[in-house]
Amino acid sequence: MDEMTRLRELRADAPVPDRAGLAPGRERLTDAIAGNGGRRTLALRPMLRDWRIASLGAVVAVTAAALVLTQVVGTSAPEPSAPATVAGDLDLSSPAVALNRAAVYLERQEVPPEPRADQWIYIREVDGWQEQQWEELPEEVRKKTPMTYSPDQWVPYDDKAAENDESDTDYRTARESYRIAAALPEDPEALLARLREVFPTGSGPDGPPEAEDEHTFRALSVLLESYPIPPDALARIYRAMATVGGVKVTGHLIRDASGREVIAVTRKYDESDSRREILIDPVDYSYAGNRDVVTRTHTIPGDSGAPDTVQKRGDVLIDVARTHAAVVDRKGQKP
Template identity: 85%
Template sequence: MDEMTQLRELRADAPVPDRAALAPGRERLTGAIAGNGGRRTRALRLRLRLRLRLTPMLRDWRVVSLGAVVAVTAAALVITQVVGPSAPDRSAPATVVGDLDLTSPAAALNRAADHLERQEVPPEPRADQWVYIREVDGWQEQQWKEMPEEVRKKTPMTYSPDRWIPYDDEAAENDTSDTDYRTARESYRIATALPEDPEALLARLREVFPTGSGPDGAPEAKDEHSFRALSVLLESYPIPPDALARIYRAMATVGGVGVTGHLIQDASGREVIAVTRKYDRSESRREILLDPVDYSYAGNRDVVTRTHKVPTPKGYPAMVQKRGEVLIDIARTHAAVVDAKGEKP
């Protein structure tokens, strides 16, 4: 019996919680971690929805009650997960081929686009195929191992670095309750239809992944909204190389985007390019990681930009985030289209 069947049969008689019922617990947890800024909270909450695993935003299971853990787990499990993009096998550290220009985001991303535009575009996956993703997240794995047995028993999931996502998921496509979620097929077709003009491309993605209000905080400013929308799409797999080239050229035009002047080491030990942008209302930045050989998506990080205290709800331990601390560090080491769930390339 697979994990999803077990999950469906677990308390099958219980009603499925709606978004409103789950919101208070999810808001308390993500708010405590986010520190400030509704958009940062939104970005963190998105990760809860994207993984059928222990969420990497839980800085430590000790800082949340068992009830909060179960509530957040439910939130992550109720909504179908999204996929992310990348090269077939990058488990070994990348080796840079040719000259790598990291003097500016335009130099790095336009060079990446030039490379991708020379690549052959593979056919779209068949409806009966699956997307296999493997990601390294050492912190998440360690937290799962350290979680008390009584908490694990209340959590209907296990940690696994491997995921299989159906390419054609019609039921999920028809669920419009989550404006940030798109299936693998939807993401592929969104990417292929993006216009060449960077400004028009970004405007289109802001429409596809709209900004919000209410529990998500105030609407995002244009540039932050654009960068988040790009980030969401880039986590999808597959994205054709010509579409990825257009995405990178557009990303280079977003205000506030930077690139580290050197390769950084990701969670798997590889050297990767980091394209960065600071959150408008938080003391941290988002980093989109790219493979310096084929320029495919290689993961993401959130890094603290200034040492500060994190506001926490009454009764929660005080938290301090230090400059340079890595809050999220996920390395995508494998991504491929396969013919069956459980198959690995």
């Protein structure tokens, strides 16, 4: 799979062979220092693409070298909240129960019209790691950086130039994602097979191909970050996600980066000591963000003189909360 070209991670020579545990924003900052592109916001596109690419050790090395920062420190996971405090009929006893209940709710919702070609997608996401990295950049580096950090982002719904860019096999424009989701079949097995075709697995310098279930969960994660997705299509996606091997649901609501209580649908990376979490709003079952959480305490050796990094079980490596998403008529407009 191609590396992300503009938004998140860049494969680096890291001491840890797996590609999980990455910290977001790395390529945007390093590319910025190199002077790539015109001025734009760090949060340029609403979809996270290949979040498997770099280990935390690589992030530490690049941060130390390029950003004059010496270490990335994971934050501790928040204490679990009381169960079912937001949605009265919430049942988190299993992925099948939780996701099928969400699907039933979504199937009852009216499907809004597809956005017009001249409209924009507004996304606001809370990402403390990105904000911290931007704040810690030396002033002289910021002045040379053709980007700024902002939690708000706008992307055109109809972006023909991006649609014609085949350099990143994970990236799809908002319109492409909407139509991919709307056309997904009802049968869960067929739906998942289709997503694996749309978002192919890695090969060559980006690492060996993923096992089928890990590939499937990544493909689901990528599509779910797009906006909008028709509610009936989201229902089919949730039903299919419940059938993926290794998928679990946390038996209690967790607090996301914005402090909200959300559902966490999880799957451990096959070759890593961390798990991916897809966050879902327990009221309307919309996509609410994503996390990477350490599953076993371990040490990542430092590179080029950098100190070792200890990742403790429960540390949160990625914590992104989507707080707003809407279709708007122009760039800069907020609902």
